[in-house]
Amino acid sequence: MSRALGAALVFGAAAMIGAVVARAHQDRPRVLRSLQAALTMLQTEIVYAGTPLPEALGQVARRTPPPTGAFFAAAADILRSRPGITAGEAWQEALRAGPGWPLTVDDELVLQDLGACLGRSDAADQQKHLQLALTQLARLQAEAEAQREAQVRLWRWLGVCAGGCLVLLLY
Numbered sequence: 001m002s003r004a005l006g007a008a009l010v011f012g013a014a015a016m017i018g019a020v021v022a023r024a025h026q027d028r029p030r031v032l033r034s035l036q037a038a039l040t041m042l043q044t045e046i047v048y049a050g051t052p053l054p055e056a057l058g059q060v061a062r063r064t065p066p067p068t069g070a071f072f073a074a075a076a077d078i079l080r081s082r083p084g085i086t087a088g089e090a091w092q093e094a095l096r097a098g099p100g101w102p103l104t105v106d107d108e109l110v111l112q113d114l115g116a117c118l119g120r121s122d123a124a125d126q127q128k129h130l131q132l133a134l135t136q137l138a139r140l141q142a143e144a145e146a147q148r149e150a151q152v153r154l155w156r157w158l159g160v161c162a163g164g165c166l167v168l169l170l171y
Contacts, residue, residue, distance in 0.1 A: 003171055006170075006171070007167045007170075007171050010163060010166050010167055010170060011160075011163035011164065011166070011167050012163070013163070014159050014160070014162045014163030014164075014166055015156075015159045015160045015163050016159070017159050017162075018155050018156050018157070018158050018159015018160060018162070018163075019155075019156060019159060021155040021159070022151070022152045022153075022154075022155035022156045022159075023102075024102035025102070025144075025147070025148055025151040025152050025155060026148060026152050027101075027102045028102045028103065028104070028107075028144045028148070029141055029144040029145045029148055031067065031068060031101050031102060031103065032103075032107065032137055032140055032141035032144060033141060034064060034065060034068040035068055035111075035137055036134055036137050036138060036141070037064065038060050038063075038064045038068050038069075038072060039114075039130055039133055039134055039137070040134065041059070041060045041063060041064070042056055042057070042060050042072075042130065043126075043127055043130040043131070043134075045059055045060065046123050046126055046127070046130075047123045047124070047126070047127045050123070053079065053087050053118065053119050054076050054079040054080045055076075057072050057073075057075050057076035057079065058072075058073065058076040058080075060072045061073035061076055066099065067099035067100055067101040068099075068101070070099035071094055071095070071098075071099045071101070072094075074093075074094035074097055074099070075090050075091050075093075075094035078090040078093050078094055086119060086120075087115075087118040087119025087120075088115050088116050088117070088118055088119060088120065091111075091114075091115030091118055092112065092115050092116075095108065095111055095112060095115060104140075106140060107137070107140055110133055110136045110137055110140065111133070113133070114129055114130070114132075114133040117129040
């Protein structure tokens, strides 16, 4: 009885790990779309409305679903609460804290590069940097969409197979 329970727990844990990794691959395109929408809103606030960056980040955070909204809210809070910090430093700090999103290193690199340019120049120059980031995120989203189904299926089955192998090896 206890061996069967142990085997079921090992198998279930491995299958669950596979499902968690698969979920991250499934969520990545949605988060990238959300980031593109948020950056478009930020561009509108900065370029057309002339909103100061802390307020623009806060407005984008309120209109964007989590985890993207949480990232923008963190950047806005850091920028408001710590006088003397630059927008780029607040952006990088919010990015390091991470809202727990399923982004890859390449995705985060695009955001890091954008953060280095935020608040350093006039609205027209920031618009160019935001456009570049939007283009790069669109490319990454297309890649993520193309890989999603295969990766989700792979990781789900890998979890199940690894659980089965562990049960066979241990029991």
